[in-house]
Each structure stands twice: as C-alpha cells, then as structure tokens.
Amino acid sequence: MLPFFDSTTLVDDPEALQARFHLDGYVFVRGQADTDALTDLRRQTTDIMTEAGWLDPDRDPMDAVATRVPTVEGEEDYHHVYDQIQALESFHAVAHQPGVTRVMQGLLGPTAFPHPLSIMRLVFPHNDDWATPAHQDHPNNQGTPDLYACWMPLADCAADAGALAILSGSHKLGLLPLEYSLGAGNRRAALDERVDDFDWVVSDFELGDMVVFSSLTLHRSLGNSTDRMRLSVDFRFQREHEPLTAGCLEPHFGRQTWDEIYEGWSDERLQYYWRDKSFPIVEWDASLHAIxxxxxxxxxxxxxxxxxxxxxxxxxxxxxxxxxxxxxxxxxxxxxxxxxxxxxxxxxxxxxxxx
Ligand SMILES: O=C(O)CCC(=O)C(=O)O
Structure with a gap:
C-alpha cells in the first residue's frame, strides 16, 4: 500500500491544504494534536478497561494488551466499558483542542465546529473479521456534503496495528450503494471496477497525527496483528449554517443523555456548545442507509x-x-x-x- 501524502507543511496555508483535500479526498498531518491530552485520555480509557478485566494484569495497562474474547459495538460487554468512556470529559475535549481546531478551520473556514457526537473505537487484536469495511460516512451522518471526519489514534499506530486507510481520490466516485458487512457500522460500500483507478494509502501514525477525510471518501481499517488494542477517536466537523441531522447532536449510541454524560465535568464551554450555533436540522433519510x-x-x-x-x-x-x-x-x-x-x-x- 502507498503512504499518505503528508500535508503537514500545508497546515498554515489553508488554500493549499484545501486544494490537497479536494484533490485526494483527505489530508494527513503529523503532530497537530496535543500528545499529553491524548496520553491522558488513553490512561483514563485503559483504567476503565482494566477495571472491567479486559487487559492483561501483568502488562502495563497503557499497552492495552487484551486478554479477553473480542467484544464489539452493539454488545453489552462492549457498552459496559464504552458508556464510561463516553462520559469522559477528556475524550470530548480532544475535538476542541487548538491543534485540531487549526486544521479543521484551515479546511472548513472559521465557523468549523465539531459535532458533539464523538466516537472512540476499541479495536481488539485477533479480530480482523470485524475490521472496519470500506465505506463512506455520508449514509450514516448525512446533512451537509461538507462534513469532514478527523481520525487519530491514542498511541503510535503502525499500519499493521489496525490503522485507518484511505482510497485516495475516491470521493470523486459519488455515493455508492451499500451491502451488509461485519465491522463498525455493519455496512460496506458496494465497490465496482472504478475503484481500480485509485490507490489505497496508509502510513504508520505517531501520536498527535491525524487523517481528515470527506463523507464521500472511501476508508477502512486494516487488520490488527499486534497483541494490543487499537484505540482511536473520530470526530466530525462542519461549517455553521449548513444542514445537519439530529443524530449528530446525540451521544454515540444514544445510551445516555448529555446531562448524565456531563455530570462532574469541569469545563462548561465543552457542554451544549452547539446550542449557540446556527444550522438547519434536516431529516435523516433511512433509505440512504438501507440494505x-x-x-x-x-x-x-x-x-x-x-x-x-x-x-x-x-x-x-x-x-x-x-x-x-x-x-x-x-x-x-x-x-x-x-x-x-x-x-x-x-x-x-x-x-x-x-x-
Ligand atoms: O476506526 C475505525 O475502525 C473506523 C473509523 C471510521 O470509519 C470513521 O472514522 O469514519
């Protein structure tokens, strides 16, 4: 697989950054997110997993070496842990970090803001059948066509540790039909021969690196052949005054209310911040997600x-x-x-x- 095009030097040149984004459907930038904050989030996440008995007690919890059968989104074992992670202030705060905002505003302009729907992926090793299949985000999120996802791992993440790969330029294919798949979201894009004109790209991520892609760009995760869990976060951003579906304003999986999630948080600026912004809420079209x-x-x-x-x-x-x-x-x-x-x-x- 080819490496990502590295756009780090374009971060201070929004026009060039946007041009690259429109050419490839993604940008990959190194060292933009605050590594101390990401490490702190990883520590809190692995503490929760340790408490739940997911991790090898003889290894450093920060290594996240799993000693249990893989569990996945939709299962009670998974949500027992994930609900606690959803309530972490440090998790939601990552989307508002200055380094992240700088990149996202470079791409979307000064009104760029993150949806409160924040996602963490807890990806087990020995579980490649559940690797995220090639898909586009638009059927899930809908709303504005200029909805961009920002993905980053919570530790260095080599390609073979389950990193996210991108089909460079694939946003030009338009919206593809869907098929059932194992893996996050349970849907994959039905790929046709046109994808042969594009290359899958990926690089070894270091902590603080991020890849940002459009809601039409095909992306998938690679297998995790290490003994460690791949922990990563993904946030979606858009401009103010552009349409958004109500689900993007809810906590991921909707198992808790925001009031429950916000209990004990210290920074009020991270809470209900989107209510001061203006955007039309549009219907989510179930037919775009149907199989x-x-x-x-x-x-x-x-x-x-x-x-x-x-x-x-x-x-x-x-x-x-x-x-x-x-x-x-x-x-x-x-x-x-x-x-x-x-x-x-x-x-x-x-x-x-x-x-
Ligand atoms: O991290 C993953 O495996 C899936 C991420 C993804 O599909 C996304 O960010 O849209």
Whole structure:
C-alpha cells in the first residue's frame, strides 16, 4: 500500500491544504494534536478497561494488551466499558483542542465546529473479521456534503496495528450503494471496477497525527496483528449554517443523555456548545442507509459464523466467553451434528439397499 501524502507543511496555508483535500479526498498531518491530552485520555480509557478485566494484569495497562474474547459495538460487554468512556470529559475535549481546531478551520473556514457526537473505537487484536469495511460516512451522518471526519489514534499506530486507510481520490466516485458487512457500522460500500483507478494509502501514525477525510471518501481499517488494542477517536466537523441531522447532536449510541454524560465535568464551554450555533436540522433519510432482505439474511449468517469463530477463540485461549456467542456456537454444532446424522442415515440406507 502507498503512504499518505503528508500535508503537514500545508497546515498554515489553508488554500493549499484545501486544494490537497479536494484533490485526494483527505489530508494527513503529523503532530497537530496535543500528545499529553491524548496520553491522558488513553490512561483514563485503559483504567476503565482494566477495571472491567479486559487487559492483561501483568502488562502495563497503557499497552492495552487484551486478554479477553473480542467484544464489539452493539454488545453489552462492549457498552459496559464504552458508556464510561463516553462520559469522559477528556475524550470530548480532544475535538476542541487548538491543534485540531487549526486544521479543521484551515479546511472548513472559521465557523468549523465539531459535532458533539464523538466516537472512540476499541479495536481488539485477533479480530480482523470485524475490521472496519470500506465505506463512506455520508449514509450514516448525512446533512451537509461538507462534513469532514478527523481520525487519530491514542498511541503510535503502525499500519499493521489496525490503522485507518484511505482510497485516495475516491470521493470523486459519488455515493455508492451499500451491502451488509461485519465491522463498525455493519455496512460496506458496494465497490465496482472504478475503484481500480485509485490507490489505497496508509502510513504508520505517531501520536498527535491525524487523517481528515470527506463523507464521500472511501476508508477502512486494516487488520490488527499486534497483541494490543487499537484505540482511536473520530470526530466530525462542519461549517455553521449548513444542514445537519439530529443524530449528530446525540451521544454515540444514544445510551445516555448529555446531562448524565456531563455530570462532574469541569469545563462548561465543552457542554451544549452547539446550542449557540446556527444550522438547519434536516431529516435523516433511512433509505440512504438501507440494505435489501437478501443482504440482511447474509448478514445474519455472517454474524453467526463470526460468533462461532469467537466462541472457538475463547475456548482456545481459556477466555471467558459471552452467552450469545456460546448460544450460536452450540446451535451451529447441534445443526452440524443433525446434518451429519441425516447423511449417515442416508448412507446406511443406500448400502442396505445395495446388499
Ligand atoms: O476506526 C475505525 O475502525 C473506523 C473509523 C471510521 O470509519 C470513521 O472514522 O469514519
């Protein structure tokens, strides 16, 4: 895979930065985010994970070495931890750091602001079936076409540690249809032969680096072949006075209210800050996110296979499993045993008739 084009030297030249963004559908810049703040956030995040028993107690928690079966968005084990992370002031504060604001205002102009919907990804190793598939953000977020995502890891993140890759120039393809996929969002873009005209690009990230991409740019995560979790944050920005869908103003997954999240925060400027801004709220169009029944059925099958593989992984490592994946494991084993019994009976009948 080719490396990112490095736009760090363009940060003080908004016109050149924007030109690069419009050419490639992304910019990658090094060393812009405050590394102390990111390290502090990583410490608080790994403390929560340690408390939940996710991490190897014999290793430095900051290494985030996982010792449990991978759990993913949508599962209670995941949300038990993620709900606590959602309430961290230091997490939401990253989107407002001066270094981040500088890049985002360079790209979007002086009214650029982050959506309060802030996302952290807790990506397990040994879990490449769940790597984020190639997709565009527009079907999820909708609203203004000039909605840009800013992705950064919470530690150095080599490409093979699950970094985010970009299909350079792919924003020019327009909006692509969707298919079911395992991985964050459960949707992938249906790629056609036109993508062969573009190159996937990625680089080893160092703490403080970020990649910013448009809501039509295809992006995906690479597999994580380390023993560490890949922890990263992604925030979405837009200009004032441009349309926005209501979901972008809610906490990720909507499991808590902002009042619950803000309990105990010290900086009031980070709370409800968007209420002073002006933008039209537009309907979220469910048809842009829909997949057909056949894709749904394929999804159920894929999820079942994934659960069986995870239940097997838990058994191989002696890790505690999760009831719903154990159930899929037992169901699949029972149906395989029944199939085997039926075919043995058929074989017995055939050989009896042949005697
Ligand atoms: O970090 C990931 O794996 C997914 C990130 C992503 O898809 C995004 O920021 O839009």
């Amino acid at each position: 057909d029944d056949e894709q749904h059925d394929l999804g159920v099958e894929e999820k079942m296979r994934y659960n069986v593989a995870r239940a097997q992984l838990a058994r191989d490592h002696g890790w505690k499993s999760m009831p719903h994946i154990d159930k899929d494991y037992e169901d699949v084993r029972a149906s395989l045993a029944a199939e085997r019994e039926t075919s043995l009976a058929a074989e017995r009948e055939t050989s009896r008739q042949g005697q």
